[in-house]
Amino acid sequence: MRADPLRYLAEELDTLKSQGLYRRLRVLDDEQKAHTSIDHRSVVNLSSNNYLGLTTHPRLRERALEATRTLGVGSGSVRTIAGTMSIHMELERRLAGFKRTEATVVFQSGFAANAGTVSSVLSKDDFIVSDELNHASIIDGARLSRATIKVFPHRDAKAARAIVQELPRERRRLIISDGVFSMDGDLGALPALCDVADEFGCIMMVDDAHASGVFGTNGRGTIDHFGLHGRVDIQVGTLSKAIGALGGYVAGSGALIEFL
Ligand SMILES: Cc1ncc(COP(=O)(O)O)c(C=O)c1O
Numbered sequence: 001m002r003a004d005p006l007r008y009l010a011e012e013l014d015t016l017k018s019q020g021l022y023r024r025l026r027v028l029d030d031e032q033k034a035h036t037s038i039d040h041r042s043v044v045n046l047s048s049n050n051y052l053g054l055t056t057h058p059r060l061r062e063r064a065l066e067a068t069r070t071l072g073v074g075s076g077s078v079r080t081i082a083g084t085m086s087i088h089m090e091l092e093r094r095l096a097g098f099k100r101t102e103a104t105v106v107f108q109s110g111f112a113a114n115a116g117t118v119s120s121v122l123s124k125d126d127f128i129v130s131d132e133l134n135h136a137s138i139i140d141g142a143r144l145s146r147a148t149i150k151v152f153p154h155r156d157a158k159a160a161r162a163i164v165q166e167l168p169r170e171r172r173r174l175i176i177s178d179g180v181f182s183m184d185g186d187l188g189a190l191p192a193l194c195d196v197a198d199e200f201g202c203i204m205m206v207d208d209a210h211a212s213g214v215f216g217t218n219g220r221g222t223i224d225h226f227g228l229h230g231r232v233d234i235q236v237g238t239l240s241k242a243i244g245a246l247g248g249y250v251a252g253s254g255a256l257i258e259f260l
Contacts, residue, residue, distance in 0.1 A: 213242025
């Protein structure tokens with residue numbers, strides 16, 4: 001019989017369990033709500049990203065059903081072939097209005113938006129200056145871009161400036177931070193990082209996955225909260241948290257969005 005070439009995975013699982021690092025999935029047996037049932041126990045749910053309760057909002061349910069009835073459950077193709085639908089165009093137009101940018105483009109997830117964007121706008125001779133607690137999708141995008149990654153201590157804009165100061169000005173340099181950090185819930189040092197970007201001519205990018213719907217006027221996010229409109233070149237958001245559904249987006253200039 002053929003030996004299982006993946007048997008090391010079972011061994012790794014055993015190691016994780018013995019080290020107390022194994023993550024058991026908790027199963028929701030009810031809707032994603034504040035009071036719900038997990039693993040057949042009635043609980044108060046303080047861990048979800050459904051910040052505004054939109055996942056189960058009656059109007060959103062109704063609109064989702066209506067779209068399914070009229071348009072089906074999928075686009076049937078990637079966007080560049082035959083999968084761009086009029087509702088995608090309308091969604092992007094509305095998101096641009098929400099974010100007060102020229103344009104937006106939607107992705108399958110916030111993860112794909114970060115990874116796809118960072119890896120597209122930079123290449124191997126460029127530099128990424130990144131907060132040490134930035135989301136995993138930024139780190140993956142940075143690795144895919146093959147740019148040199150420089151990490152600064154959490155929220156330390158002075159350290160970011162010291163790094164940027166040493167970088168060659170003729171290369172593209174991207175400063176990137178989460179707007180609200182996913183694990184700690186604190187805010188990125190955005191005003192001070194924008195100052196560094198302005199001073200040295202860097203590209204400024206903010207992942208506002210957790211801030212959109214929560215901070216700023218009508219939930220426009222941390223760029224609005226800090227009054228930084230026009231100073232952040234690339235904004236990423238997600239529809240999977242406060243908006244309650246699924247999908248990610250990038251907001252910025254018309255040229256950035258057309259390029260992506
Ligand atoms: C800071 C941050 N950025 C991006 C993402 C990815 O968003 P999505 O769940 O839409 O893939 C998450 C969510 O896990 C996040 O916490």
